[in-house]
Amino acid sequence: MITQKEIAEMCGVSVSTISNILNGKRKVSEATRQRVLEVVKQTGYQPNYFAQGMRKQKTNIIGIITEDLLQFSSPPIIERIMAYCEDMNYRTILINMRMYDKWKDTWYNDEQKLHSVLKPAIQELLSIKVDGILYVAGHGRTVNCFPDDFEVPAIVVYAYSKSPKFTSVVIDDEKGGYDITQYLISRGHRKIGVVAGTADNLHTQKRILGYQKALYEERIPYNPDWIRYGDWKRNSGYLEAEYLIKEGVTAIFCMNDDMAAGVYDYMYENGIRPGDDISIAGYDNMEISSYLKPALTTNELPFSEIGTKSAELMIKLLNQDKSEKMTADVIKIPCRIIERNSVKNV
Amino acid sequence: MITQKEIAEMCGVSVSTISNILNGKRKVSEATRQRVLEVVKQTGYQPNYFAQGMRKQKTNIIGIITEDLLQFSSPPIIERIMAYCEDMNYRTILINMRMYDKWKDTWYNDEQKLHSVLKPAIQELLSIKVDGILYVAGHGRTVNCFPDDFEVPAIVVYAYSKSPKFTSVVIDDEKGGYDITQYLISRGHRKIGVVAGTADNLHTQKRILGYQKALYEERIPYNPDWIRYGDWKRNSGYLEAEYLIKEGVTAIFCMNDDMAAGVYDYMYENGIRPGDDISIAGYDNMEISSYLKPALTTNELPFSEIGTKSAELMIKLLNQDKSEKMTADVIKIPCRIIERNSVKNV
DNA sequence: TTGTAAGCGTTATCAA
DNA sequence: TTGATAACGCTTACAA
Numbered sequence: 138m139i140t141q142k143e144i145a146e147m148c149g150v151s152v153s154t155i156s157n158i159l160n161g162k163r164k165v166s167e168a169t170r171q172r173v174l175e176v177v178k179q180t181g182y183q184p185n186y187f188a189q190g191m192r193k194q195k196t197n198i199i200g201i202i203t204e205d206l207l208q209f210s211s212p213p214i215i216e217r218i219m220a221y222c223e224d225m226n227y228r229t230i231l232i233n234m235r236m237y238d239k240w241k242d243t244w245y246n247d248e249q250k251l252h253s254v255l256k257p258a259i260q261e262l263l264s265i266k267v268d269g270i271l272y273v274a275g276h277g278r279t280v281n282c283f284p285d286d287f288e289v290p291a292i293v294v295y296a297y298s299k300s301p302k303f304t305s306v307v308i309d310d311e312k313g314g315y316d317i318t319q320y321l322i323s324r325g326h327r328k329i330g331v332v333a334g335t336a337d338n339l340h341t342q343k344r345i346l347g348y349q350k351a352l353y354e355e356r357i358p359y360n361p362d363w364i365r366y367g368d369w370k371r372n373s374g375y376l377e378a379e380y381l382i383k384e385g386v387t388a389i390f391c392m393n394d395d396m397a398a399g400v401y402d403y404m405y406e407n408g409i410r411p412g413d414d415i416s417i418a419g420y421d422n423m424e425i426s427s428y429l430k431p432a433l434t435t436n437e438l439p440f441s442e443i444g445t446k447s448a449e450l451m452i453k454l455l456n457q458d459k460s461e462k463m464t465a466d467v468i469k470i471p472c473r474i475i476e477r478n479s480v481k482n483v
Numbered sequence: 484m485i486t487q488k489e490i491a492e493m494c495g496v497s498v499s500t501i502s503n504i505l506n507g508k509r510k511v512s513e514a515t516r517q518r519v520l521e522v523v524k525q526t527g528y529q530p531n532y533f534a535q536g537m538r539k540q541k542t543n544i545i546g547i548i549t550e551d552l553l554q555f556s557s558p559p560i561i562e563r564i565m566a567y568c569e570d571m572n573y574r575t576i577l578i579n580m581r582m583y584d585k586w587k588d589t590w591y592n593d594e595q596k597l598h599s600v601l602k603p604a605i606q607e608l609l610s611i612k613v614d615g616i617l618y619v620a621g622h623g624r625t626v627n628c629f630p631d632d633f634e635v636p637a638i639v640v641y642a643y644s645k646s647p648k649f650t651s652v653v654i655d656d657e658k659g660g661y662d663i664t665q666y667l668i669s670r671g672h673r674k675i676g677v678v679a680g681t682a683d684n685l686h687t688q689k690r691i692l693g694y695q696k697a698l699y700e701e702r703i704p705y706n707p708d709w710i711r712y713g714d715w716k717r718n719s720g721y722l723e724a725e726y727l728i729k730e731g732v733t734a735i736f737c738m739n740d741d742m743a744a745g746v747y748d749y750m751y752e753n754g755i756r757p758g759d760d761i762s763i764a765g766y767d768n769m770e771i772s773s774y775l776k777p778a779l780t781t782n783e784l785p786f787s788e789i790g791t792k793s794a795e796l797m798i799k800l801l802n803q804d805k806s807e808k809m810t811a812d813v814i815k816i817p818c819r820i821i822e823r824n825s826v827k828n829v
Numbered sequence: 830t831t832g833t834a835a836g837c838g839t840t841a842t843c844a845a
Numbered sequence: 846t847t848g849a850t851a852a853c854g855c856t857t858a859c860a861a
Contacts, residue, residue, distance in 0.1 A: 141838065164847095181606070183607070185837090187536050191537065192839045192840045215552065216553050223581075235565065261529070265533060424770055424771065506856080534856090842852100
């Protein structure tokens with residue numbers, strides 16, 4: 138690994154001159170500049186980030202902490218964060234806490250478990266002197282990741298920050314629920330059942346709010362019995378379909394595609410044609426939604442936009458004056474309806 | 484960020500004493516040891532990895548370079564690498580080259596494109612003084628990632644290293660093709676068609692070899708016309724199904740689940756019952772395989788094992804004597820057949 | 830048993 | 846326009 142010292146020797150100048158040239162800091166004669174840059178190019182010299190970071194106390198590195206890399210939301214979010222940072226000449230460093238591997242699904246609201254792995258992760262990033270930290274949640278909820286007096290710029294991604302000191306970037310679930318319901322209504326449906334997620338889930342709650350809002354705006358009465366809570370799994374779509382169909386709904390809004398598939402299952406088994414007889418809308422735009430027959434109309438999760446937006450905000454945070462302290466905020470990214478063939482006019 | 488110097492002051496000893504205690508290097512009086520460790524704990528002191536790495540020229544960090552984090556193979560492989568390294572007290576650092584984002588699918592055999600991003604990535608890891616590098620390919624093939632005289636321990640994961648100097652950890656495709664064919668034969672099938680991947684693909688070629696071997700062992704004549712090359716997409720399963728079925732095969736081995744789904748499509752459209760009338764086996768064990776009706780028997784890709792094995796080899800490499808130079812090798816990890824309902828006895 | 834000092838590769842300050 | 850030197854936080858050889 139070639140160093141500035143070696144370059145200096147090869148050029149017959151001092152290391153500070155090399156450093157100055159590389160950083161464009163001071164006036165240097167064009168002659169030496171050329172000579173040095175030539176050697177730098179030839180040798181393929183790369184600065185040592187460790188040494189740089191040590192000296193400058195800032196590294197141009199942005200730390201990313203992910204709750205779980207295997208969550209389907211994580212890779213696309215992280216990918217876009219990395220892309221944006223790369224474009225802006227920042228490096229990234231990723232710490233994967235692997236919560237699911239360690240605790241299955243018992244950690245969502247267990248602060249103790251979370252902090253037992255989060256604290257070392259943060260320490261590591263701090264010790265490495267990252268310029269900022271992005272916390273990428275793997276499960277949407279309100280999460281307490283950073284202490285209120287945290288000194289490094291930090292943003293919470295795909296979950297709501299408990300502390301109002303930190304900006305969160307989240308899915309706009311209320312709008313998502315609203316849009317889907319609105320879409321169904323625009324196709325003439327007025328009796329719309331819902332296969333919701335688990336009742337304690339934030340996504341579930343906000344999407345229901347959106348559903349209510351859309352009904353309200355159209356002056357359609359809201360019937361709480363038509364909200365059926367599932368567990369996000371295919372079978373709970375199957376189970377709740379029966380109830381809703383007996384209630385006489387003309388459309389069913391499922392809060393994920395798997396449960397929508399379960400609704401299809403029930404319909405096929407009972408000679409009801411999805412789409413033609415009863416309309417169905419899903420959520421997530423997972424692979425399965427295009428495989429279903431008829432292909433499922435669903436709401437696409439905006440992971441890429443969430444990633445890009447988060448990185449963008451972080452870099453903005455880093456480049457602002459300390460004085461003008463950007464106020465923390467909750468940034469909501471809308472979903473996009475993917476129209477396929479499971480919703481028909483009534 | 485608390486440093487050794489501050490700890491030293493708080494304890495009234497020198498920094499070298501602190502360092503020695505922390506690294507268990509030299510004899511230190513139990514009294515001071517206790518005192519120091521107490522303060523360390525209280526302050527939550529964390530060593531600065533930069534400084535450590537600079538001084539020691541070794542960091543206990545393993546670099547991971549991934550061709551593309553969004554490939555479905557990458558996250559599970561990387562997850563297991565990270566898990567194993569964490570267990571063995573190594574940190575990891577991930578560089579995502581994002582090849583697909585940059586060049587769609589035109590980069591597989593374009594060394595120029597590859598090296599334009601790989602070289603800086605390697606430089607970065609080198610400058611950071613990682614102890615070793617794992618190269619995680621996103622597309623199975625023979626790849627030229629490291630120069631022959633590369634000084635840092637390196638392993639190629641999910642692809643074959645062009646240079647024999649480096650160990651590769653790959654899927655055992657030949658065994659995979661063999662196992663599936665063998666399985667079909669054991670169910671009484673003797674006329675087995677294949678919907679293969681693209682002809683120039685390494686996975687395709689090796690799986691065909693396995694197919695041939697299984698036929699040969701059972702003295703079943705090999706009919707090259709029954710190998711139909713697709714493009715991995717669902718529709719090519721649909722297209723090739725027609726030919727194979729007209730040829731009178733009783734079973735079809737598809738080299739991925741998507742193409743198997745295409746075969747199902749053709750069968751449904753033509754009143755042929757998948758499983759009952761003609762048996763089907765897939766490959767990959769993607770989500771869709773359990774959704775198909777009947778659920779698809781398929782070969783699971785051993786990403787976790789590949790990840791674990793790679794990390795294991797790396798750490799073994801790092802801990803061996805320089806002298807006994809472990810010989811580079813090609814480690815083949817077998818797939819596992821997931822039996823579902825698409826294969827019936829004939 | 831403990832401390833001093835040099836050095837890892839940079840950058841910043843100051844002097845020449 | 847350039848160079849010497851100190852400092853960042855840590856480890857280690859050597860001295861005490």
